[in-house]
Amino acid sequence: MTETSTKTPGRGWQGAVLKLFGADDFELTVTRSEVVTDHYLRIGFSGGGLLSAKPVHPTLWVRLWFESDGKLHQRGYTLVDADPATDTFDIEFAIHDGAAARWAQGAQVGDTINATVMGSKFEFPEPAPAGWLLAGDTASLPAINSLLDAISASSTPTVPVTIWFEYQHESDKTLPLRTRDGDTVHWVAREREGTALVDAVRSAAFDAGDHFGWVALDSKSTRAVASIFKGDYKIGRKSVKSQAYWVEGRSFG
Ligand SMILES: Cc1cc2nc3c(=O)[nH]c(=O)nc-3n(C[C@H](O)[C@H](O)[C@H](O)COP(=O)(O)OP(=O)(O)OC[C@H]3O[C@@H](n4cnc5c(N)ncnc54)[C@H](O)[C@@H]3O)c2cc1C
Incomplete structure (x- = not known):
């Protein structure tokens, strides 16, 4: 039996x-x-x-x-x-x-x-930054939208937000991103395991010491973009929040 x-x-x-x-x-x-x-x-x-x-x-x-x-x-x-x-x-x-x-x-x-x-935390930065730089993809779209909602509800709702959004499918570009007038979105196709987006972020660098940076991509790209925000954009360590959301080619968790 x-x-x-x-x-x-x-x-x-x-x-x-x-x-x-x-x-x-x-x-x-x-x-x-x-x-x-x-x-x-x-x-x-x-x-x-x-x-x-x-x-x-x-x-x-x-x-x-x-x-x-x-x-x-x-x-x-x-x-x-x-x-x-x-x-x-x-x-x-x-x-x-x-x-x-x-x-x-x-x-x-x-x-x-x-x-x-367990482990989820985010404190809205005080004082409010002069602008927000966000880098994400379809896995972090919900988190990006929650940040946009929080910025709209904050004491500085019109502060500019720039988003580098990595997409893998044409239909990703129709996803509901809750951007507001004045926000900028750079849609970047995922190429070379994420380096296309990393290069796009690097090539737009300016002195952004009064900005807040937030990154959630695959693990390698997350590390690279967080480091560019701190180095090339000169954003202070405490004003950059990054978390890897997935790992290319293998399970995460
Ligand atoms: C804090 C946090 C919040 C998250 N929130 C969300 C969310 O709201 N919505 C959401 O969709 N994801 C979210 N993610 C990402 C999600 O947890 C991962 O994508 C996870 O790996 C999916 O598990 P899986 O079992 O489907 O695939 P896995 O078993 O982990 O991976 C299987 C294969 O799929 C690939 N893969 C995994 N994720 C992706 C992806 N996003 N794009 C392309 N290929 C992928 C892997 O490289 C691997 O080859 C979040 C992650 C974190 C850390």
């Missing part, structure tokens, strides 16, 4: 470390799914208490646990339009070949997924 394993997949050492540091877990439930483009989905969730327990800040992200190869893998995802009054939010998924992207493509209303909250 063949025995079927009913073992629940474990979270491995990452789960153990997060638990040790007291990270909180929530069960999210899918409430709707919307195709935004052929490579981008928006999924609605109710938060299982997440938004009563955790304050919302721009770029707020959670660690979602996806099953693949009999194990659970954590991946970072950003909350979109979080509404604490109803404990609901959306998450937007850039689609490629990965466990998280596959889960999003198959998600049905009523499906659940676990989220761990």
Whole structure:
């Protein structure tokens, strides 16, 4: 007789470390799914208490646990339009070949997924910068939009924002970027593993010591652009925030 394993997949050492540091877990439930483009989905969730327990800040992200190869893998995802009054939010998924992207493509209303909250932080800079320089891609589009919303709601809503946005598919250029009048967007096709965008940022350098820089791309490009912001643009170390959002050619997390 063949025995079927009913073992629940474990979270491995990452789960153990997060638990040790007291990270909180929530069960999210899918409430709707919307195709935004052929490579981008928006999924609605109710938060299982997440938004009563955790304050919302721009770029707020959670660690979602996806099953693949009999194990659970954590991946970072950003909350979109979080509404604490109803404990609901959306998450937007850039689609490629990965466990998280596959889960999003198959998600049905009523499906659940676990989220761990730990590590997300962003403090709006004080005093307000003279301008913002943002570098991102479809994975960081939700975070960029949350920054644009926060800037619009700040004491300096008309401060100029320049965005270098890396795209991989023509349809990415139709994605809803929440830019305002006066903002500048440089659309850069992903070429040479991200160096096209890095070169575009470098070639536009000016003395931007009074600006704030924010970067979230693949890991190599993130490091390169953060270093250009600090070196060529002369932005102070504390005024550059960078985080790698994914790794070219391999799983992240
Ligand atoms: C703080 C934080 C917030 C994030 N927020 C979001 C978000 O809101 N929406 C979102 O879509 N992503 C977001 N990401 C990125 C997301 O976590 C990664 O893209 C993740 O690797 C996806 O997991 P996966 O299981 O689908 O693919 P993986 O198993 O990690 O990777 C499988 C393959 O896909 C490739 N790959 C992974 N991500 C991408 C990508 N973005 N573009 C092209 N190829 C890729 C890898 O190089 C690898 O070859 C965030 C990451 C962080 C750290």
